[in-house]
Amino acid sequence: MKENVYDKLEERLGYTFKDKELLKHALIHRSYGNEHWEYKKINNERLELLGDAVLDLVVTEYLYKNFTKSSEGDLAKLKSMVVSEPVLAKISRELGIGKYLLLSKGEELTGGRDRSSILGDVFEAVLGAIYLDSGSDFLVAKAYGTKLLEYQINHIEENEELxxxxxxxxxxxxxxxxxxxxxxxxxxxxxxxxxxxxxxxxxxxxxxxxxxxxxxxxxxxxxxxxxxxxxxxxxxxxx
The missing domain is CATH 3.30.160.20 (Double Stranded RNA Binding Domain)
Known part of the structure; x- marks a missing residue:
């Protein structure tokens, strides 16, 4: 992927990576290795795991501080909805991340660039990459995650399918x-x-x-x- 493509994506993300390889890594779907042997064991799943943990803390802390009258049960329900696939995929679509995914031709032909499961996962991978790129600074990841999720949290009832x-x-x-x-x-x-x-x-x-x-x-x-x-x-x- 060329440098100017990274620039356009970073502009959409609202974050500039010091380590561009981290961003590229976050965009590599596991199917890409089926057609590119050098990426056989390289994909975004580890970053996704890390991003999932960061996201969980970001959302839980936000809910705890801002929904002081809510019970533990309601907070748990809210959190599960906010970090759900439909919400994360929606954010990825708004950011246009699907355009930059590294997929196999087969995955792309079957609609992988707009598949909610892939888009939800890549959002977590990008958040994990931002966390590492910032020197594992949780405050940076929290500020970024909150900026993108705050509206979704406060308008969660509009996502009636959830x-x-x-x-x-x-x-x-x-x-x-x-x-x-x-x-x-x-x-x-x-x-x-x-x-x-x-x-x-x-x-x-x-x-x-x-x-x-x-x-x-x-x-x-x-x-x-x-x-x-x-x-x-x-x-x-x-x-």
Whole structure:
């Protein structure tokens, strides 16, 4: 990779590496070694492991200091959502990291540059590389990670695909009404290969939400989401 390509990527990342090899290392997917023998045992997985540990501490410390009213349980749920594949992959896409990945031709042809699992991993690898490049200065890695993750943390409820509305509704129902919500299929439409289920969820025999989905599980999530919104039940009280 040419120097000017590094410059463009560093500009997108908002960080200038003293050791450019660390950045390159963070971008090497394990498939690259299948076609480049010199990289057979060189990939970003070790940096990913390091970055994962750094990210875990960055996010946990931020949540501990900024969500002082949240319980340990809520903090744990929030952390698992923030460091999840969809969130990290979203950040990688916003930074345009996929364009710079070193992949095998096969991996690239099958959409590897935009695969969430790869993009989530490479974000952790880049964070690990920044940590090492800074001389293992956690404050540098924390400042960088916080800058990119702060918005995601404070708007986590907008990532509805990450939220288990059924569990949230059940916890609310058991706490407030001492009963478990009941889900009922009220309509099935479409052919077998494209079924649509309409489900109503009730608490104490009162309908509180309605949802649709291609299967019962997704329809129940949709109904629980509708119920949470109507009842004013938040995923996390501190948000």
């Amino acid at each position: 939220i288990d509305f059924k569990t949230i509704l059940q916890e609310h129902s058991q706490k407030s009404h001492k009963v478990t919500p009941v889900y009922e299929v009220v309509k099935e439409t479409g052919p077998d290969h494209r079924k649509n289920f309409e489900i109503v969820v009730s608490i104490n025999d009162e309908a509180v939400g309605r949802g649709n989905g291609r299967n019962k599980k997704s329809a129940e999530q949709s109904a629980a989401k509708d119920a949470c919104k109507k009842l004013g039940v938040k995923a996390f009280e501190a948000l």
